[in-house]
Amino acid sequence: EKGGYEHFMLKEIFEQPRSILDSMRGRMIAESDHLMMAGIREFENKFVNANRIIIVACGTSWHAGLVAEYLIEDLARIPVEVEYASEFRYRNPILNERDIVIAISQSGETADTLAALELAKSKGATIFGICNVVGSSIARATDAGAYTHAGPEIGVASTKAFTAQVTVLTLIAMIIGSKRGTLETTKLRELMVELETIPSKVEEALQLNEQIVQISEQYKDATNFLYLGRGYNFPVALEGALKLKEISYIHAEGYPAAEMKHGPIALIDEQMPVVVIATKDSSYEKIVSNVQEVKARKGKVIAVVTEGDTTIPAMADHVIEIPETSEHLMPLLSVIPLQLLSYHIAVMRGCNVDQPRNLAKSVTVE
Ligand code: M6R
Numbered sequence: 001e002k003g004g005y006e007h008f009m010l011k012e013i014f015e016q017p018r019s020i021l022d023s024m025r026g027r028m029i030a031e032s033d034h035l036m037m038a039g040i041r042e043f044e045n046k047f048v049n050a051n052r053i054i055i056v057a058c059g060t061s062w063h064a065g066l067v068a069e070y071l072i073e074d075l076a077r078i079p080v081e082v083e084y085a086s087e088f089r090y091r092n093p094i095l096n097e098r099d100i101v102i103a104i105s106q107s108g109e110t111a112d113t114l115a116a117l118e119l120a121k122s123k124g125a126t127i128f129g130i131c132n133v134v135g136s137s138i139a140r141a142t143d144a145g146a147y148t149h150a151g152p153e154i155g156v157a158s159t160k161a162f163t164a165q166v167t168v169l170t171l172i173a174m175i176i177g178s179k180r181g182t183l184e185t186t187k188l189r190e191l192m193v194e195l196e197t198i199p200s201k202v203e204e205a206l207q208l209n210e211q212i213v214q215i216s217e218q219y220k221d222a223t224n225f226l227y228l229g230r231g232y233n234f235p236v237a238l239e240g241a242l243k244l245k246e247i248s249y250i251h252a253e254g255y256p257a258a259e260m261k262h263g264p265i266a267l268i269d270e271q272m273p274v275v276v277i278a279t280k281d282s283s284y285e286k287i288v289s290n291v292q293e294v295k296a297r298k299g300k301v302i303a304v305v306t307e308g309d310t311t312i313p314a315m316a317d318h319v320i321e322i323p324e325t326s327e328h329l330m331p332l333l334s335v336i337p338l339q340l341l342s343y344h345i346a347v348m349r350g351c352n353v354d355q356p357r358n359l360a361k362s363v364t365v366e
Contacts, residue, residue, distance in 0.1 A: 016160050048180050053100045060162050077177075085116035117141055129144075157339075162239065234257075300318075304338070
């Protein structure tokens with residue numbers, strides 16, 4: 001059942017080229033300019049004329065929502081807010097008929113996310129679901145939606161569901177952007193072509209596994225980790241930290257790299273591993289300075305960079321090279337080494353990777 005892998009989590013990490021492909025299958029074919037999602041088409045006018053999109057989710061799904069905030073605001077120019085479902089539902093939120101609420105949930109059973117959705121529905125918002133489990137409570141409660149086709153995710157730590165969610169959200173941002181005219185046809189085509197290459201680039205990123213085993217050896221006894229990223233890689237930093245916390249029980253924090261100097265920089269010394277996601281994108285120059293700041297305080301830098309980069313490798317203690325892609329799609333690649341890092345560290349520490357203590361696969365109580 002684990003397909004020869006030692007744990008479901010590892011199997012699921014390695015399934016991502018396939019699960020990403022399955023999540024775009026039938027929805028996008030770059031060559032023939034085909035880009036369509038039934039659930040969006042049904043509510044096309046609502047999406048095109050939306051005042052605001054509010055995303056509600058918990059945990060890793062909330063991180064996928066943060067990636068979507070960058071995507072939708074950039075490509076479709078609709079204001080997006082990403083809310084923890086548990087906070088949103090008790091805040092007496094302001095909502096109306098021109099708001100679209102998107103709930104993201106792998107299981108489709110998360111109690112807070114379901115309740116947030118029901119609340120939004122009662123206030124007249126259009127509610128849209130992105131779920132992995134067909135027929136789940138959230139999928140049934142929505143007006144429309146899109147499934148992620150990740151297949152069953154057994155490991156408590158979410159991996160392939162995250163990349164499937166990001167894939168679907170990318171398609172949604174592209175569709176709305178093209179319908180609203182905020183995403184030019186040439187740019188849209190470029191993105192479609194690039195998105196089609198992602199499964200094979202994820203495959204390449206998975207070949208980093210052996211290198212990551214070695215890095216994990218060196219840091220498995222650390223008591224703290226910091227994860228930094230900017231722009232599209234900021235949510236990836238949060239996700240990397242969450243993965244490490246939940247399965248290895250090492251304290252980890254994810255931060256937008258520029259926030260470091262507003263507090264967490266005080267934590268940095270020679271004992272502190274800092275994972276920096278520093279791929280070539282619009283914030284690259286800025287993150288180079290953040291790496292310098294960490295090195296000036298003797299932090300250990302594990303950098304995830306774009307293949308061929310020479311600037312960051314000259315400063316970092318460890319360099320993990322991933323393939324180049326558009327910054328819009330980078331989270332699909334940059335999260336892969338972080339999933340592997342948390343997995344190997346947890347295994348080396350003797351943790352129960354698939355069933356971490358105190359955690360359940362779906363949180364059906366608030
Ligand atoms: O099933 P959901 O996507 O609604 O679950 C949300 C969170 O409980 C979930 O992502 C949790 O944070 C994972 N264990 C993260 O790996």
